[in-house]
Amino acid sequence: MAEFxxxxxxxxxxxxxxxxxIGDRLGxxxxxxxxxxxxxxxxxxxxxxxIQDRPDGKLILVTSINPTPAGEGKSTTTVGLGDALNRIGKSTVVCIREASLGPNFGMKGGAAGGGRAQVVPMEDMNLHFTGDFHAITSAHNLLTAMLDNHIHWGNSLEIDERRIVWRRVLDMNxxxxxxxxxxxGGVGNxxxxxxxxxxxxxxxxxxxxxxxxxxxDLERRLGDMIIAYRRDKTPIRCRDLKADGAMTVLLKDAMQPNLVQTLENNPALVHGGPFGNIAHGCNSLIATTTALKLGEYVVTEAGFGADLGAEKFFDIKCRKAGLHPAAAVIVATVRAMKMNGGVAREDLANEDVEAVENGCPNLGRxxxxxxxxxxxxxxxxxHFHGDTDAEIQAVREFVATQGAEAIVCTHWAEGGAGxxxxxxxxxQLADSGASCFAPLYPDDMPLFEKIETIARRIYHADEVLANTTVREQLHAWEAAGYGHLPICMAKTQYSFSTDPNLxxxxxxxxxxxxEVRLSAGAGFVVVVCGEIMTMPGLxxxxxxxxxxxxEQGWVEGLF
Structure with a gap:
C-alpha cells in the first residue's frame, strides 16, 4: 500500500x-x-x-452540491480538471480564489486544492501570498479612518453618526x-x-x-460606495471624502492577477476572494478575462453549492462582464449523498445504497x-476510498435520469490522470456549442421580483417573507436608480432553504x-436571509x- x-x-x-x-507557456x-x-x-x-483583441477561450464552471461535513472537493476538482485538460492536449488555465487567513487558522483550511490536484506554492497561497488581502484591508480601513477624521474636524458633509454603514475589516476570525x-478616551480621540x-x-x-x-473602473466603483447617510437620508459616498484616489493607489498592485502553477506545472491564476455569502464568491473578473485570452479553456469555480455560487457566478459575474460559460461541472461525493440521505457522519464508511438514493435529489435539484x-x-x-461500486452506480443511474452523465474522478490520488x-x-460539451446561457432574470425586473425569482426557481420556495421596511427600502433604491442591479442572496450554504439543517x-x-444592503460600488443588492456572520469566530x-x-524551517500543520 502506498505511503499516505x-x-x-x-x-x-x-x-x-x-x-x-509558466508565463512563457502562455506567451x-x-x-x-x-x-x-x-x-x-x-x-x-x-x-x-x-491582448484584449484576442478571441476568448471556452469558460468552464466547477460548482457543487450543497456542502456537507463529509466534504465535496470543489477546488480539488477544479485543479484536477485543469491538469486533465492539459494532459489531453487542451491549452487550459485554472482560475481560483485566494485563501483568507481567517479560515486557514480556524477550521476550514486552505483553498489550493488537495492531494495530487493542488496549486503551488501551497504554503504561500494559504498565508500572505502576494499581499493582496493586506492591500484590501489597508484600503478599506483608510476610508474608515478618513470618515471618522472628517467627523472629528467639523463634519462639513453633515454625516449622521447614527447612520454610518461602513465598518472596519481584518483578515482574521x-x-x-x-x-x-x-x-x-476624550475629545482628542x-x-x-x-x-x-x-x-x-x-x-x-x-x-x-x-x-x-x-x-x-476600480477607482470609479470605489468612489460609488455608500458609507453613511445624512439626517435627511441622502447618501455619503467614498468620493465625497476624496478617499477613492488614495485607495486606488493602495490597490494598484493588488489589481494585477497572480500567476502560479499546479503540481503538474500547468498555469493557474489565483486572484481575489470575496465571501460566498455576503458577496458573489468568485475569483476576480480581470483574472478570468485575462485567462480567456491566454488559453483554449479556462476552468474556474464559484463558492459553496450551485444554489449560491453558480447562481451568483451566472447572475452577477457573467451578467456584468458579458461572459458566456460553455459548460458546467457539478461536484458530488457518495459520502455527501449518504449524509443528504440521513446517514450520520460517523457511519459514512458503511455501504448504504438506499441512503445514496435518498440523498440524490439534492444533486438532481x-x-x-x-x-x-x-x-x-x-x-x-x-472518489473517496471506501466508495463501493454499488453506491457509485446508484449515483450514475440517478444522474442519467436527470439527462446528464456522472463520471468517477480520482484526481486527488492520481492528479490529472484521474x-x-x-x-x-x-x-466535448464545451466544443458542441450547446450552451445557450442566459441569466435568470432581466435587469429591468423590480428588485423584490428578482428576489422571488431566485427563491422560487433556485430554492423551490413557496414565498419570500419581507416586512414593510425591507420592501420600502427596495422601492427607495429603485427610485434612486439602483433598480437594474442584480441580487446577491446571503443565506446558509448548507441547504436550499434558510435552515442549515434542512x-x-x-x-x-x-x-x-x-435585511437588505446596497453595495453601490460593487453593483449588487445584498439580501440577508437568516443569521449570516460577516466576522466568523474561531x-x-x-x-x-x-x-x-x-526544525528545518518548514511550515507544519496547514491543511
Missing part, C-alpha cells in the same frame, strides 16, 4: 518550474511579469491591455471585534460611537476589486438549476428576508494550534 502523504507534504515535494517558464514575456520570489508573479496591466465602541469589524473577504472593496475591469441557465452539465463523482475521462466529456431538496418552504480547537515551523 498530507497535502502539504505533497506540495513540498513538487518540482516547480521558474514562474517565467507572457518576462518583462510583463512582476516576480514574487521564484514561483509566483503578477501579470502586468500593460500586457493585459495588449475574531468574534470579539464584531461589535465595538470607538472614540473612547473623536466622537464615541458604536462600530465593528468584518472579515476582509466580506469587504465591499474585495467585491469591487473582483468585478473591476481595470484601474479606472442542482443539475436542473444549472441547466435552467442554458449551460450543459456533467457530474464529477469525486480526471481524463471528465476532461474529454467537458471538452438537507436534500426541500420544497414548500419560505425565505424570510432579515472554533474550540482552532487549526492555528497545530501550525508551526519545524
Amino acid at each position: 502523504k498530507t497535502d502539504i507534504e505533497i506540495a513540498r515535494a513538487a518540482r516547480k518550474l521558474p514562474i517565467q517558464d 507572457i514575456p518576462a518583462e510583463h511579469l512582476l516576480p514574487y520570489g521564484h514561483d509566483k508573479a503578477k501579470i502586468g496591466q500593460d500586457f493585459i491591455r495588449q 475574531d468574534r470579539a471585534l464584531r461589535d465595538i465602541v470607538v472614540g473612547l 473623536g466622537f464615541t460611537r458604536q462600530a465593528g469589524f468584518d472579515i476582509t473577504v466580506a469587504s465591499e472593496v474585495m467585491a469591487i476589486l473582483c468585478l473591476a475591469k481595470d484601474l479606472g 442542482h443539475i436542473a438549476n444549472v441547466k435552467g441557465f442554458g449551460v450543459p452539465v456533467v457530474v464529477a463523482i469525486n 480526471a481524463e475521462e471528465l476532461a474529454h466529456k467537458v471538452a 438537507r436534500g431538496a426541500p420544497t414548500h418552504h419560505s425565505v424570510p428576508v432579515r 472554533p474550540e480547537r482552532p487549526a492555528a494550534e497545530n501550525i508551526r515551523l519545524d
